Amino acid sequence: MNHIDFIASSAATAVKALYGTEPCPCLIQTQPTRKEFEGDVTLVVFPLLKTSRKAPEATAEEIGHWLKENVAQIAGYNVVKGFLNIKLSGSYWAEVLSSIAADPDFGQLPSTGKTVMVEFSSPNTNKPLHLGHIRNNLLGWSISQLLKACGHNVMRVNLVNDRGIHICKSMLAWLKCGNGVTPESSGMKGDHLVGDFYVKFNDLFKAEVKELVAGGMSEEDAEKNAPILKEAQAMLVKWEQGDPEVVGLWRRMNGWVYEGFDQTYGSLGISFDRTYYESQTYKGGKALVEDGLSRGIFFRKEDGSVWCDLTGDGLDQKLLLRGDGTSVYMTQDLGTARQRFEEYNLDEMIYVVGNEQNYHFQVLKLILGKLGFDWADSIYHMSYGMVELPEGKMKSREGTVVDADDLVGKMYNTAKETSLELGKLEGMDESEQDSLFRMLSMGAMKYFILKVDPKKTMLFDPKESIDFNGNTGPFIQYTHARIQSILRKAEGLEKVAGKAELLPKEESVIALLASYPEKVREAGAAHSPALIANFAYDLAKEFNQYYHDTQIIREEDAAVRSQRLVLSGTVARTLRHAMNILGIELPDRM
């Protein structure tokens, strides 16, 4: 039980003793005491006034008095308006510190036995990854880590969109003007090479449209009838028929892309437990739709297409099968959802997908519910906001897309320059330096993205490099490195808490530490890694202030020093745990 809960339950006892009735837990409102007031935990007494039948101040005074008299761990209290600020004793905090320090799994919540699948990344294979994918990948990774910390079994999956007209466009452009170029022959990363041919296709397409329009055709017709587009469509039909030549090229070019993706995933430090491919799942779900049709849940229009009527839910009609019997996006998502729940007996399925698809997931959930699956409510769309540039959305047409590999590279160089400027690399060999630059650059980038509430649109200015000072990843990394430096020097010294008095600042650091498991639970429930990021920053900031005006290893009193070493070590360990949830590594030196 942490200190907040401890006070809450003590307060409940006090209310019962004083006023004779057991208060509803919802009336016991506690919160950490604000900095400008004296105390550790604050009880808000307004909700209790009906029970006490007294004025706010008098009620707070009575409860405070009772607590001080009857609860040994409570050292004092003060009342400000309807707020009862409670001070816990130093020995209480020392005990808390000792128990945290003795818990090797601090921050890991007990196993729930539940299995959660997290789908994220889900790229198309015709373009390299960009900044939007980075936010998706980082969120997907960190929500997975977070749910593990919450005690769930987590399965990370990727669903690659490896088929469709867009892939055929790249293939066609490569056939027309690739001259057999490969990643090996060109020295290019495969995903970028294929992406360039996708752009090339659009250039060719535009040129043809222009020509047709010049010949008197309307723009609309020209865009539908450009020969190269027809060719791409014909290619897709061939692909669906299994034409060996088309399929062979498709395999080859997708292979290049996967190699490129793996490299990007590697530099981001993410991986998956399983990868699904749309080329294997896109036909699924039809049986489900037919079943719904026969049960009268869906209906067929004259042209043969199948729909679900959602007007009763305030939405529109949704297409589930085309007139020609082929499936659409929704069809396959219905199919894969069922397949996954049945295959892995999932308790929850989380889709990390941008908020532009809110409607899709709303409909998906509704339809699964109509089909009678009791797990329909166990689907959660982790909807995140777009990353915008100062001039608005990223547009490939205007060349404003921030490429993932470019950004990673730039961050690396900035980290390197900054480190060299500060001149702290003495005694580190090249590979140690390289690994440090990676940690720092990815730490800065990941923290920058993850500290923002996932739901919100966020802004990224490519002209300004991501900061290394202030509320940043490197700030937290630096705090950790300084602690590690102390601990290296303290090797062999005793590390025990509870044998010395605590400073007020030490008590507030311990209070923060003690609130961490609850913070993990909260962040998990809110599906928000940002809460963990903000916690880590608060802890690092609090510790830095402490570090600034307190001697640790140079403290002469052995009992005091020993306790400070325990505190420092516990802070470092907790920072590592929190940052690990975000996928950020902490260096021992920097």
Place this chain on the structure above:
RNA sequence: GGUUCCAUAGCUCAACUGGAUAGAGCAACAGAUUUCUAAUCUGUAGGUUCAGGGUUCGAGUCCCUGUGGAAUCACCA
């Protein structure tokens, strides 16, 4: 047009789900290093929380109205 989401300091973001005088960082200015790492710390300045109404002991947070912005409503995925 319908639906959903968003609006907080010059900029980027917080605010424990309705609690105290709305907090950090960046940028600006002024300081701190013979000291366990100054990628740090301290201070100054910066706000009608888009506007207006309502609910109550109490609203950035909940409910209306308006303004501004975003997404979505495809036989695309």
